[in-house]
Amino acid sequence: MRFIKSALAFGITFLNGTVTTAFSMTMSASKSTLYDLPVSNNGARCRIIKYKKNIPDEEVEIKSPMELGGLKTPEYLALNPQGKMPLLAIKDGISIPESDTICRYLLSTYGNGPDFxxxxxxxxxxxxxxxxxxxxxxxxxxxxxxxxxxxxxxxxxxxxxxxxxxxxxxxxxxxxxxxxxxxxxxxxxxxxxxxxxxxxxxxxxxxxxxxxxxxxxxxxxxxxxxxxxxxxxxxxxxxxxxxxxxxxxxxxxxxxxxxxDTAPETIFDKLIGGDIPASVVYEDDKVFAFKDINPAAPAHILVIPKDRMNLSGLRKSSPEHVEILGKLLVAAGEISKNKELGFGDGGARIVINDGEDAGQEVPHLHVHVLGGRSMVWPPG
Ligand SMILES: N[C@@H](CCC(=O)N[C@@H](CS)C(=O)NCC(=O)O)C(=O)O
The missing domain is CATH 1.20.1050.10 (Glutathione S-transferase Yfyf (Class Pi); Chain A, domain 2)
Structure with missing residues (x-):
């Protein structure tokens, strides 16, 4: 059995910084367990060390995290609160997560082979x-x-x-x-x-x-x-x-x-690309906003994603779209305060028509920002 000299200093430090107790001890290395799966790239770097240094299974055994029920079980989380692999459980209840730290532990513990x-x-x-x-x-x-x-x-x-x-x-x-x-x-x-x-x-x-x-x-x-x-x-x-x-x-x-996104391009792509002129009121790397050419209110702006990302309609949205949906609404909120565009102090109507029955005409998600007059409810 391999013995590791490990001077562990335990100290109790009071507020004034005085260390009142300290001791060191020598630990013997019993078998360690590397919790890991073959597909894990971070774990694989530890496996490279194990293979190159010929560390036998009797010293470092590889087990699936499923042996503890999986990465998110209380048993595993007690060893690695991050719920990630790899994890090296060494001895005396000490576990080392983080592949770089595991590698450095293996390198300083096992002398055989290259030192990396x-x-x-x-x-x-x-x-x-x-x-x-x-x-x-x-x-x-x-x-x-x-x-x-x-x-x-x-x-x-x-x-x-x-x-x-x-x-x-x-x-x-x-x-x-x-x-x-x-x-x-x-x-x-x-x-x-x-x-x-x-x-x-x-x-x-x-x-x-x-x-x-x-x-x-x-x-x-x-x-x-x-x-x-x-x-x-x-x-x-x-x-x-x-x-x-x-x-x-x-x-x-x-x-x-x-x-x-395999749906055909729409007129909006031509507006974004500048092939058809638009009255642009706001633009950044993700959002494009312009005056509706058939305004339904004194102020009527359309706010659209530059990259449609499959959003021919809101019904196509998924967690993939959380950022762009947020950006569209933030831009709409900003635009609705712009007096130069004809918006008043009384607020605006911000609408997404989703699908034919709702009156959506262009299959590229667009947020209508309407204002400059009072609106009725329910909408027609
Ligand atoms: N910084 C950590 C990253 C560990 C990590 O991201 N592990 C992945 C597998 S390679 C994992 O456990 N993913 C599952 C999860 O996060 O739920 C390390 O180097 O060990």
Missing amino acids: MIDDPRSNLVARIHDMYITTIQGCLYKAAPPFGIYATRSDALQELQKQLKVIDDLIPDEKDGPYLFGNEVSLGDASLFPTMVFIDSMLPKFGITDGVPSKLGSWFSTVREQDADFAKVYDEVQGGIQAWENNGRWDEIWLAGLR
Whole structure:
């Protein structure tokens, strides 16, 4: 059995900062359990460490979180309140979530094999960019609905993902003497990024993005897989999980993958594109507002999404549209206060006609903002 020297200092600190009690102890490493699934990219970086350092199952055993009932059960949450995998349960009730922390624990505990710590700070930078800016939004590749980290739309998150790939690509040297990111020594940067690249490589094309992986990154990804059996093994594990998702039709209903806006363009696209002149009263990157050419009130503005996103009518809305629907209403509220457009102090009527019976004429969601006179109820 392996023994780990671990000086754990326990202290009780009073308000004046004086430590009144402290002791240290030596712990023996009994078997640890890595809760993880083959498809988990963050877990796969820990598996790369386990494989490369030949850590036997007798020391670090891999189990499915389902053995504790799943990620969101009280039993699992007691070990990792974030309800995420991977999680390494070590001993004496200590559990370590967060793949980077798990990897560093494994590296400092098990001496065999490469140490993954190379003399190039760009390795840590790749891992950091991956953790801060890529895994936080990776759900845009496979999750049913936004938000994806700080992004409220899938297309914004997909764009950001590609930007981060470019940032990492720029860190990779043009010339290097080995298959890994920074030469012939495997690093934490390689282990962190590679499993996520399995996701990106197979999922970006589902969104019609075939040129999303820049060239140095693409060639590192294929070379390391060809030349390193442990990376190839992890590739197969993650890919097997993705294939199972595929077989279950995971992307069939995902916006911009299986689900796209196939309805014909309308006159509104011509107004947005400037092919037909419009009396534009407001415009930003997502919203377009213009005067109705057949006004039904002294002030009558239409507020529309620039990208229809399948919203030929409000009935097509889904959680994918939460951001644009909010933006349309905020813009409508602003416009309804604009006296120069003919709106008064008494308020406005803000209407969405959804479908033929409601009087919708153009199949591109539009919010009517009507004002400058008092309205009757019920509407006709
Ligand atoms: N920052 C964490 C991220 C962990 C994470 O997002 N894990 C995913 C699987 S790769 C997960 O558990 N997702 C399920 C969920 O969030 O419900 C790490 O590096 O371990």
